[in-house]
Amino acid sequence: MVALALDIGEVRIGIAVSDRSGTVAMPVRVLPASEVLGDARSFRYLMEDYEPEVIVCGRPQTLAGEDGAQAERVAAAARTIAERYDLPLAFADERLSSQEAKRVLRAQGLSEKQMRGKVDMIAASLFLQAWLDAHNREDSDEH
DSSP, X not given: OOEEXXXXXXXXXXXXXXXXXXXXXXXXXXXXHHHHHTTOHHHHHHHHHHOOSXXXXXXXXXXXXXXXTTHHHHHHHHHHHHHHXXXXXXXXXXXXXXXXXXXXXXXXXXXXXXXXXXXXXXXHHHHHHHHHHHHHHHHHHXX
16 A cells, blocks of 8 residues: 655645555655645656555644644645545644654754755655554554
């Protein structure tokens, strides 16, 4: 099962994808939000290349686990994308994923400026990996 993750921001959307077995998440790229939401060729090509079976969207929540101020905007954008491609939509807790992504990139020696275009796709791969791990645990618990 291929899952495609979207870290939806107002300006940029980070994109990550799982391998075919639905085990490992990999960052793909960052696209301008206008291209993803406007169904531009760049995003359509990604959808054709990876052929996802589910879209996993990061859900911005407060540290207390409640929906954050951006949650409804993000959820509405995610629903639009999922409906356009006739795919099921799942949400993943994205709390702290951006901070963790910055920590990973800093550890690789990147400056704040070099990180700018990478944080969103790394964050998407982090919450996608957590979602895949939980999803696979549920599957193995059922067997």
